[in-house]
Amino acid sequence: MTSGPGVPDWSAATLASVLPSVADSLGVSGFAGADRFGLPPAPRSVVVLVDGLGYDLLAQRSGHAPFLRQHLAAAKRIPCGFPTTTATSMGSFGTGLPSGSHGLVGFQVLDPATDRLLNELSWEDGPDPFRWQPRRTVFQAAQDDGVSVTRVGPHYFDGSGLTNAALRGGRFVAARHLGERVTASVERVAAARRSLVYLYWGDVDKIGHVHGCQSWQWGDEVESVDRALASLAERVPDDTSIVITADHGMVDVPFDQRLDLAHEPELMDGIRHLGGEPRNLQLYLRPGTAETVAQAWRERLGSLARVMTREQAVDEGWFGATVPEVLPRIGDLVVTMQDRFAVVHSGLMRKEILALLGVHGSTSEEELAVPVIVVPPRRAALGR
Structure with missing residues (x-):
């Protein structure tokens, strides 16, 4: 395999590195040395994925995000993978693998068994997600190692095709509003001595699609997310790390x-x-x-x-x-x-x-680059 211009370096840090790095910081068996971001060892972690919050957009409009802005200088700018679309990125995020290995290779792709297109986001009339993507997820590995794993998101994600393919493992907690998801995350991360909570928020992406990522509406939504993340950081147990990332960026196309x-x-x-x-x-x-x-x-x-x-x-x-x-x-x-x-x-x-x-979906830096922002524990871990 040769490397073309702009191609993600899969041997370096990418979105596929985020959960393995967190698993390493939690001491999950089989992930020693997987950390690409210098995460502090911690018995608890909350990983937040803000759909559509590309690094370049966040840096450009960081005036809307005072909490994130104070951590941006130390943040990592990494590629999400290819194509730059949610279904593919969720596969990379959940499995720790590139798209050619986990098999979620686009928004709409061919199912060779039926010769029909599969929308990997909606999964309508799709194949068995456990067969389509048979690799073990990082959530499953953490759960098998004794970590309490919770995924927090909208109710319709629970048991969906994409969730079962890319993000299976642990317990699912449904919550509608962002404040409710923050509260659920705080409660679940505090409920066990070793815990991993994944919190998903999709409205930045939705508003960017409808109004454009240069719109005032996009900035307002980022302000709301920033306030919620500041609240999360204040409320989690003091031995909890927080890792914030995204699945892709975005561009406005007239x-x-x-x-x-x-x-x-x-x-x-x-x-x-x-x-x-x-x-x-x-x-x-x-x-x-x-x-x-x-x-x-x-x-x-x-x-x-x-x-x-x-x-x-x-x-x-x-x-x-x-x-x-x-x-x-x-x-x-x-x-x-x-x-x-x-x-x-x-x-x-x-x-x-x-x-x-x-x-989004293509290979521009605005679409490829996503942040990894680490909010370290207020108190260093004394041991796992």
């Missing part, structure tokens, strides 16, 4: 900077399934058409997109170490949009997707 494939029939020639998402399409082709389709897309889009074959994307390392059973899930062609540009299909994509101003 609607006049989008190409609609519904009006470009020549670009749909040879395509059986249109997978991926507007910033990162995965094209599943009829046999023998790859060269012709790739040439047509490169000529039409020019510098606005990079068109890679599956073999090229894998060889350059975008998906990390890729196991054979995952290869057919990746598009025959992988098209990553450059600059502020997106490709949609108004006849195939849901209108809710077409209406999103803030988008």
